[in-house]
Amino acid sequence: MAEQRRKQFPFDDFEPQWQNRWESDKTFSVPNPGDANFDADKPKFFALDMFPYPSGSGLHVGHPEGYTATDIVTRQKRMAGFNVLHPMGWDAFGLPAEEHARKTGEHPAINTAKNTDNFRRQLKRLGFAYDWEREVNTTDPGYVRWTQWIFLQLYNSYFDEAGQKAKPIAELEAQGLSREEIDNRRLAYVAEAPVNWCPELGTVLANEEVEEWRKKGNTVERRPLKQWMLRITAYAERLINELDGLDWPEGIKLLQQNWIGRSEGAEVDFKIGEHKVTVFTTRPDTLFGATYMVLAPEHPLVDEITTPEQSAAVEEYRKACASKSDLERTELAKEKTGVATGGTAINPVNGEEIPVWIADYVMMSYGTGAIMAVPAHDERDNEFAKRFGITIIEVVQAPEGNEEKCFTGEGTAINSGFLDGLTTAEAKQKISAWLDDEKLGKSTVVYKLRDWLFSRQRYWGEPFPIVWKDGNHFAIDDSELPLLAPELKDYKPSGTPDPILSKAKDWVDVGDGVTRETNTMPQWAGSCWYYLRYCDAANRDRFISREAEEYWLGKNGTPGGVDLYIGGTEHAVLHLLYARFWHKVLHDLGHVSTPEPFQKLVNQGLIMGEDGQKMSKSRGNVVNPDDVVDLYGADSLRLYEMFMGPLEQVKPWSMNGVEGVHRFLARIWRLVMEIDQEGTWTMRGNLTDGDPDKATKKVLHQTIKKVSEDIASLSFNTAISQMMVCTNEFNKVEALPVSAVVTLLEVLSPFAPHIAEELNARLAAAHDSVDGSELANRAWPAWDEAYLVEDEIEMVIQVNGKKRDIITVSKDAAKEDIEAQALACAKVTEHTDGLTVRKVIVVPGRLVNIVAN
C-alpha cells in the first residue's frame, strides 16, 4: 500500500543527491588553527552529541532527536558566521560485541566495524552536518593509545591536599617517599575491594549495571577482589563546587550533588578499653544522647572488642552479612538486625559506659564505619533501640507544636550539660570547639562518593598499560603504546575472576618475571575524553594539540569548554561525572586550559512508543528511523522529531504527526513547484521577481525573528509552527515574490536542509534574481523590526476582567483617547449599565479593563 502511494514530493531523488554533494565537497569540514583555510576572525562554536554505542539493532529514533537539535543549531551558527565544530564518533567498546565474539568466535572488531558502518550510513542518510573527517572510534588503536596515555597520567599523579590539585608523582619520589607510600597516593591505584562478580559474564560489574544483568538471568555475587581504582573522591569537593558556573539543568546539578553526597559533621573518638574508635556524626550536638555505639559488621576492631560470651553470635552475624549483597542488605532489612559485642565504649562527653553493637545498618564504606547511636533523634537508631530495649535519652527539645515521636530536626539542647539551652547550630559549634580542645575529635566533611572501580575482566576494552614484577606494578613505556589485546581463539570467560586476557599466556609473559596486567578498562574510559579528540582527531603526536585545545575548548571570550552538549539523562551522574573528573586531572597537569569540559548541557526527553510506553522489542512499539525515511524522507523525520514538543520533554511518537510535518514540507514544495498531467514537476508560473507586499514582508520578518530566537533557546517546535504560519500566508498570495520564498528557505534550511537546498537550486535555475550558491554557505537572514509594527492595533476591552469587545486604535493613540473610546463602546455601556465605573486600566498595545460595580 505504501509503495503505491505517489510521493508528495521527490525527496527520495534529491535527498541522496544533496548528501553526496555535502560529502564530496566536504561542505561541513572545519579547519583547525594552523590549517590553510582557517579563518581566525570568526568566533567558534563547539556542539557535541553523546556519541552512540553502535549496537547491532541500528539507530533508534531517540538518537536523531538530540542529533537533529545540535544539527539545527550548528547549521544556523555556521550561517551566522561561526567556525563550527560538530563531530560524531563511536563508543565502540562494550559487552554486546564481546558476547557476539564469544558465540561466533569472530574477533569483536569485525562485528563492531559492521555495526559502525550501519550507524554511519543511517546518520548520513539523515543529512547531519557532521565533519566526518573528525570521526573517532574508541576502539581504534590510534585512539586507544591516548586513552592509555591518559590513564598513565592518572597513574603518575597524586592529589595534593594543600593545593587541591593533581601533581606529578615525581614530586613524591623527590621527597624520598617509599614505593608503598607512593603507590598508596596514586590517582590510579590497586586495592582489594568487595565487588559485584558475575560468573556468567566473567567480569565484575559496576553497581549500576548489576540490576540490568540480573534481570537477564545472570547471577551476581559479592567477592573481595584486587582491582584498579581511580581516586575520584579526591575531587569530590571540586566536583561539587565547580558545578556552580555551569549552564546545566538544575536537576542534573542536584543529581550530581546528591550522588557526591557531601555531609558536614564531626569525628568523635570513643574509648573501648585500650582501643580508640572514631565515629562520624552530622549531629555532634546530640552527643549526650548517645546511648550505644554501632560498628559495621566488617569493622576491623570487632574481633578485638568482642567478649568471649558474644563471640559465637558475632561470628554468625558477620557471616550472614558477608554473603549478602548491598542490595539484599537494604531490600530485606525490613526490620533492624544486630548483635551486641559485649564490649562497652566510654562516651567522652559524660564518661558514661555505653554498649557496643554491630549491625548491618551501619556501612563500612561510609564515614568511619562506626556511629554513635542517638535513638531519641535518629529514626534508624530509634527503631533499633526499641527493638533491643536500649535506653533512649532526649537531648533536643523540639520547637513548640512539634509532636513527632522521634524528633530529628533542630531545636534546643536539653539534658546535655554545658550545651543546655543552646540552639542546635550553637550546640554544634560549642561541642566541636570542645572536642577540638580536648583532642577528642574534629570537624570533618564526608562524601557518599566512592572511588571508581576501574578494572573489568573483559576482553573488548583497553588493556591497562601496566606490567607486574615481584608484586609491584609499573607503567609500560610510552613507546609501547597502544598496547593492544592479543587475538584469542576463544572469547569465552573462564568463569573464575581471572580476566579473559590471562588466557593469552604468551602475551601476558613478557619475560624476566615480568607479566602484563590482564584487566581491561570499562567502557567509560573512551567516552571520558572523546570530545577532546574531536578537536584534533588525526594527531599522532599528542592526544590533542595545544592550539586545537585552546581554540575549540579555551576561553576565546566564551566561558570555555564545549558550548553545547545534548544527550539523554541516563548519563547524568556516570559519564558526566567521570568525564569531569578526567578533565580536571588533565587541567591540573596543564594539558587542557579549562577546569570544566561541558559549559552548557541540555537533556533531551525520551521518545516513547505510540502507545505511550517506553519503546522496546518485547512491546513491539519500536520505530525504526530507516522505515520513516523510506516513507517520508529525512527532512520529515528531522522536522517531526523537533515538532513533537519541547526537546527536554518526554513525548510519545505519532505516525500521524510525521504525516503532518510531511504535508507541511509538501506545501512548501508546491509553493515553488507544480505537477503536470504526466506527473512531472515544473516551476510554478505565479512566482514573481517583484518586491513582497506589506503583509508578506510582515509575516516573513516575524518568521525570521521567531526562528532566530527559537533556535537560540532550543524551542524548535515553536520555530516550526511559525514557519507553518508563514507558509500558510504565502499560499494565499496571488503573485508570490521569489525573494520571500528564498528567505523562508534560508530559515528552513537548518531544519530541513535537503528540500530547502533543492528548491533554492531550482529557483536559481529559473530566476536570475536568486542566488545559486548553497544555502548552507549563505549568511543567516536578518529581520527588520520596522516591518513588524502595525499602524493600527486591536485592543481588547474588558469589563471587570471579562472580554466584551475589541476596538481598533492607531498605534500611537493617547491613553485618554483609548479610554474614552473604550467607555463609549455599546458592549461596554451594556455591561456597565446601572454600575459606577470605579477605575479604568489601560495596558498600551494590549487591553483596557474597566472596573465597575
Place this chain on the structure above:
RNA sequence: GCCGCUGUGGCGGAAUUGGUAGACGCAGCAGACUUAAAAUCUGCUUUCCAGUUUGGAAGUGCGGGUUCGAUUCCCGCCGGCGGCACCA
C-alpha cells in the same frame, strides 16, 4: 521516606513571563474538485446553555489567597514520571 520534574481540548502542544487561554499540528465533521477513491483545497472543531446571526456561563489537576486582571505569583492538598534510598 527524601530530592527533582510535571499536570492546559479527543491527542501532541502554544501563550510576549501577570494582560484576548487553546497558536501550530494530529484526529474528527461538513463542503469543493473527481465517474469514484486517494491526494489537494475551503470551512467548522474546549464544554455546557440559547440558537438565524449577534449571544451567555463555566473552564488550564483540586482547595484557598494576592491582584483591576492568575495557566503564570503565594499557601495547602492530589495524581503522573524520574533519581536516590538504612549515607549516621
